[in-house]
Amino acid sequence: MNRVPVINKKKCTGCGKCVEVCPKDVLYLKDRKAELNENDCMLCSHCYAVCDFDAVTFNQELESIKFETFKYKELVVGSSNISPELLVNAFRSRRSVRKYKNEEINNDTLRDLIEFAVTAPSGSNCQDWEFTVINGREKVWEFAVRIKDFFIRLNKLAGNRFIRYLSFLFMGKALINYYNDHYETVERAIKESEAGIDRLFHGAPCVIIVHGPLDGSTPVEDAAYASYNICMLAHYMNLGTCLIGFAVEALNRSSVMKNELDIYEKNRVHSVIAIGKPDVKFRKHSLRKKYSVEFI
Secondary structure, X not given: OOOOOEEOOOOOOOOOHHHHHOOOOOEEEEOOEEEEOOOOOOOOOXXXXXXXXXXXXXXXXXXXXXXXXXXXXXXXXXXXXXXXHHHHHHHHOOOEOOOEOOOOOOHHHHHHHHHHHOOOOOHHHOOOOXXXXXXXXXXXXXXXXXXXXXXXXXXXXXXXXXXXXXXXXXXXXXXXXXXXXXXXXXXXXXXXXXXXXOOOXXXXXXXXXXXXXXXXXXXXXXXHHHHHHHHHHHHOOOOEEEEOHHHHHHHHOOHHHHHHOOOOOOOEEEEEEEEEOEOOOOOOOOOOOOOOOOOO
16 A cells, blocks of 8 residues: 555645545545545645645655756746747747757756656656766767667668568568668768768767656656657757657667666667757747648
8 A cells, every 4th residue: 555645634724625636536535634545646746736735745755856057946837927929939949959069068967957857747657767878978979889880780681682671571661661761871871970970969978868668658658758858958958959769779679788778678768869069059940841630
């Protein structure tokens, strides 16, 4: 039995807000005081968030977030604080950066990015994400070389017409589609890497890898939320980010690389984020493709 909320009976007024908001029916009212029943708590802390009198706490199970590189004071921001126009422009101003300055990022900054990442929503409040940080340009370059070696082997297979079409019997059109969509681009990047050109991480001095087990209800979506939290906060800390899909693919297909990075083999890598000081300035928002929507 998981009975983690702690109710301060002296502070509790019996308003019932915590009971109404609890998604697991952990709380109920008795004699105008909140009480716990036998249901398991999912640690969402909604009861804590709606209590006007600080009558609900979680002791050591949960804690607030803390940042090292900037001052932070908790404030619930409502619609009267930020207009839709400002919010849209704030999100549109973040762009994928593929050109970085040769400047290192300190560990406290990276910890703060991850501290914000874990405030993202997650299915059933699992929060089942893990983070691996590669900090330092030389380390990132070594990582890029390891991934290059993976794609050299993959391109060798995909470039063999006999193997490419034989693979259809075992893996469908996966290798054929890779050859059609990525072979030439990867081949060019491999050749450029021999000259010291980093087409994978674009010269970024840092990489954050977001990964975790697939046991939760929505692990892929959870990681996507956490990853984009990193990207958004980084933008407003004057840092650039770029999600590197090729690195995700390589890591998920290489138990050796996972082991080298101390990532559990059962964990799926959901995102690899390049981070650094941007060496480019965008003066306009990006344009978007036309999309389809149907209301039913």
